[in-house]
Amino acid sequence: MIPDNLFGIHTQxxxxxxxxxxxxxxNLANADTPDFxxxxxxxxxxxxxxGGSTSGSALALQTRSPGQIGSGGQTANALAYRVPTQxxxxxxxxxxxxxxxxxxxxxxxxxxxLSFITAQIRMLRTAITGGQG
Amino acid sequence: xxxxxxxxxxxxxxxxxxxxxxxxxxNLANADSVASxxEAAYRSREPLFSAVQKQVGLGNQSADQGVxxxxxxxxxxxxxxxxxPGNPLANGDGYVYSSNVNPVDxxxxxxxxxxxxxxxxxxxxxxxxxxxxxxDLGK
Numbered sequence: 001m002i003p004d005n006l007f008g009i010h011t012q013x014x015x016x017x018x019x020x021x022x023x024x025x026x027n028l029a030n031a032d033t034p035d036f037x038x039x040x041x042x043x044x045x046x047x048x049x050x051g052g053s054t055s056g057s058a059l060a061l062q063t064r065s066p067g068q069i070g071s072g073g074q075t076a077n078a079l080a081y082r083v084p085t086q087x088x089x090x091x092x093x094x095x096x097x098x099x100x101x102x103x104x105x106x107x108x109x110x111x112x113x114l115s116f117i118t119a120q121i122r123m124l125r126t127a128i129t130g131g132q133g
Numbered sequence: 134x135x136x137x138x139x140x141x142x143x144x145x146x147x148x149x150x151x152x153x154x155x156x157x158x159x160n161l162a163n164a165d166s167v168a169s170x171x172e173a174a175y176r177s178r179e180p181l182f183s184a185v186q187k188q189v190g191l192g193n194q195s196a197d198q199g200v201x202x203x204x205x206x207x208x209x210x211x212x213x214x215x216x217x218p219g220n221p222l223a224n225g226d227g228y229v230y231s232s233n234v235n236p237v238d239x240x241x242x243x244x245x246x247x248x249x250x251x252x253x254x255x256x257x258x259x260x261x262x263x264x265x266x267x268x269d270l271g272k
Contacts, residue, residue, distance in 0.1 A: 021260065025260070028252050028253060029146030030199075032153070032182055100252060103259060104259065110263050
């Protein structure tokens with residue numbers, strides 16, 4: 001039996017990684033903007049907002065009306081300000097090295113989610129073709 | 134889709150940093166310019182950066198969408214004067230007014246701008262790879 005949510009948590013995870021890479025890219029673009037405060041996505045908070053818990057229960061989509069697509073990937077509320085390790089005179093809290101490292105790690109997480117989805121697709125294709133394809 | 138807006142964000146960062154590099158080049162090129170009056174003397178220029186905020190969603194949540202250049206400010210530092218009667222630009226008392234460019238400041242600015250530019254390029258490259266991987270999904 002194919003479950004309703006074919007790819008499990010990974011489709012929502014992809015959205016979160018995308019949003020996070022956007023936030024991190026924005027931090028890097030504003031590395032020299034005075035009074036800019038670096039932000040990041042709190043992944044645990046987003047996961048909780050998506051209706052799940054880290055214990056692996058099913059992800060319930062919260063919708064206003066039946067048939068509406070859930071807000072699993074909405075991360076605007078989960079943005080948190082980064083605590084600066086080296087505060088600077090102009091009020092900017094972007095640490096380029098930290099952001100660059102977070103961005104690289106985020107890319108790897110994104111590709112990991114993609115790999116899981118690809119594996120699921122392969123598995124289904126094997127099931128459909130009976131290993132002939 | 135979020136990944137596409139990263140190109141805009143990183144692009145705005147690159148544009149801002151290249152403008153900063155542009156002002157550095159202008160300042161360094163004019164470091165030794167002289168003028169007859171303090172008003173006409175070259176003043177060191179520096180761009181003002183500001184984060185772009187865009188309204189998203191239903192509530193009053195705002196998302197940052199890159200950086201923009203508010204304008205280019207001229208330094209208010211004192212204009213140094215030199216006694217050079219032989220200079221064709223000297224005023225009646227034999228003084229010329231040189232620029233208030235500090236070459237050390239400019240070189241520091243140059244390195245900072247170039248590193249920040251590289252960071253944005255790196256972000257764009259990584260995003261391109263992520264999008265490419267997404268397009269190859271299921272192959």
